[in-house]
Amino acid sequence: MPISSATTSTNRTKSSPTLSPFAAPLTKMAYASRVFRQTQYPNILLLNSMIKGYSLCGPFGESLHLFSLMKNRGICPDQYTFAPLIKSCSNLCDLKLGQGVHAEILVIGFDCHSSIRIGIIELYTTCGRMEEAKKVFDAMPRRDVIAWNLMIRGFCKMGDVDMGLHLFRQMSERSIVTWNSMIASLAQSGKDKEALEVFCEMQDDGFELDEATVVTMLPVCTRLGAIDVGQWIHSYAESSGLSRDVISVGNSLIDFYCKCGILETARRIFNEIPRRNVVSWNAMISGLAFNGKGELGVDLFEEMMSKGLNPNEATFVGSLACCAHAGLVERGRVLFASMSANHRIEPKLEHYGCMVDLLGRSGYIKEAYGLIKSMPMKPNAALWGALLSASRTHGDVELAECAVKELINLEPWNSGNYVLLSNIYAEEGRWDEVEKVRVLMREKSVKKAPGHSAIGL
16 A cells, blocks of 8 residues: 555664654554644654554644645645545535645646546545546546446436446446445346446356345345345355345345245344344244234344343334234333333324234224324324225224315315315215315316226215
């Protein structure tokens, strides 16, 4: 690395007792900083070492302060000064500051160095300035895989996944980071089929899967229903030791098999994970809820509590969903109350949604409505929709009408809500109200979606 070679050259010329702290791990920057402040006349090598350290472990602004100190003392920066300096600007996401450093680099003439150009590209891609990044990238006589990866990641982060894929196709050499970044970007953009195609190309090119590949691809396989591919990934993870040694891989496998309805395999993986974390428990509990095994999910929650593990927000979402599927009303009430009382977790919309679903399914419509009205945040359409469904199931026309009106306020463009309200009135023989709904739709320029039917519309 540049700093290491610079330090080595210093050792050949003259030893200094102030150099020893900087050979320590960068996690000891606080100690290095204290020793540095005692150095009366720091030279370029010491300043570069400190700038490098701050650029890696922060505080990033200290790199810029040291650069100012360097200039104030008349010390000329060299090529090893600017790469970490521009890295600090990237970490701070400070475009203006980075552009200032870039301007100094151009004036001094250090922009020909590859590490500095890569740092500038990272700055502009981090700050979403892809045109500036592309200018630097296009001007590079030799572009290594790091520069390509930065450009692909930058375009994908800005939502231009097609441009990212175009650059990916132009690369003559790729790293595992390149493949993983492209697969993840496609998956996050809803292009699961394309992600699977790139994954297959990766296999054809002889690249081995790592943790990031497995964790990214398993949800893709779930959404595509590509169970055979997911099972192959599982087999690979087992043979390579990833499923045993990397907890995120085990958790992803649990989630994959639960969502594919293969609970026996999911539970076996869960039992075999040597060090389960809260995500492992959450995946299994939510998976049981997803497959309608609510009582087993609640039992697993109790087992988790008995082992002294601290639940988080996701734990309670899964556990309350289990209660809803199993009709465990009283257990759900106790769990919901314990969130803030025992675990200092304030319920979110998802938790209220689970409780409304639980109460509504079990016929406690008024209690569900009261819970919605007592919420500290504004109810969303999903909550009112759950109340509407329960109200219609249990024949509470008054609350059904109330829920639909709230849905119309939240989604005035959704013709289905108007049709539901019209149907409710029609079932009660309230034809004047049916006509009012029709007039309201006309006033709001809402057109009935094809396929819906309602008396009077």
